[in-house]
Amino acid sequence: EDKVVQSPLSLVVHEGDTVTLNCSYEVTNFRSLLWYKQEKKAPTFLFMLTSSGIEKKSGRLSSILDKKELFSILNITATQTGDSAVYLCAVEGGGSNYKLTFGKGTLLTVNP
Amino acid sequence: KAGVTQTPRYLIKTRGQQVTLSCSPISGHRSVSWYQQTPGQGLQFLFEYFSETQRNKGNFPGRFSGRQFSNSRSEMNVSTLELGDSALYLCASSLVSRGGKSVETQYFGPGTRLLVL
Numbered sequence: 055e056d057k058v059v060q061s062p063l064s065l066v067v068h069e070g071d072t073v074t075l076n077c078s079y080e081v082t083n084f085r086s087l088l089w090y091k092q093e094k095k096a097p098t099f100l101f102m103l104t105s106s107g108i109e110k111k112s113g114r115l116s117s118i119l120d121k122k123e124l125f126s127i128l129n130i131t132a133t134q135t136g137d138s139a140v141y142l143c144a145v146e147g148g149g150s151n152y153k154l155t156f157g158k159g160t161l162l163t164v165n166p
Numbered sequence: 167k168a169g170v171t172q173t174p175r176y177l178i179k180t181r182g183q184q185v186t187l188s189c190s191p192i193s194g195h196r197s198v199s200w201y202q203q204t205p206g207q208g209l210q211f212l213f214e215y216f217s218e219t220q221r222n223k224g225n226f227p228g229r230f231s232g233r234q235f236s237n238s239r240s241e242m243n244v245s246t247l248e249l250g251d252s253a254l255y256l257c258a259s260s261l262v263s264r265g266g267k268s269v270e271t272q273y274f275g276p277g278t279r280l281l282v283l
Contacts, residue, residue, distance in 0.1 A: 096170075096256065096274035097209075142209060153222070154199075156209035 060157035077143030170275035191259030198240040
């Protein structure tokens, strides 16, 4: 069965800190790994990673995928209170029988 | 461009009843995927519709069904509701089918919060 495990489950930091969120996976016929930010209701798309070792960056956020070790990390530098959210990792797999499996998320709280 | 809309936003039902949730995708998007989100299980994929056809299905019982109309709007139906069906139901739209070879970003709607008593 496909599995996505995120760690830590929750994290409390102060503004300005740097955080690293982890996502490890076991999935059949890996296609891509996606990161989402969920603040109140709708998850919003952050990154999609398909190739190993290539960093994706968007402002203070960056992510990298290691397909050999089956994990990805999401880095947030100089955190702000607006970064407080649940960060979800999802993995696409299954080949022609497409499947999308989500992790349970990491709850990040950034205190002023 | 208007985002993905879902109706109703909140719903309270009792066990044994059935419920229909609606999702209108972003204009021009032809794929709609449905997800169930609960504190215990996280976000779980229900199914995806593209061009009025179910393309992919997650591991949910047959009580969960859906359909898509010619204007790409989609409905999800849950029959014989159980307490465990209480969840946030999210739909997401994208231009092309997630099951296809093209990689396409999904855009999520605000969700329907269903409470089963």
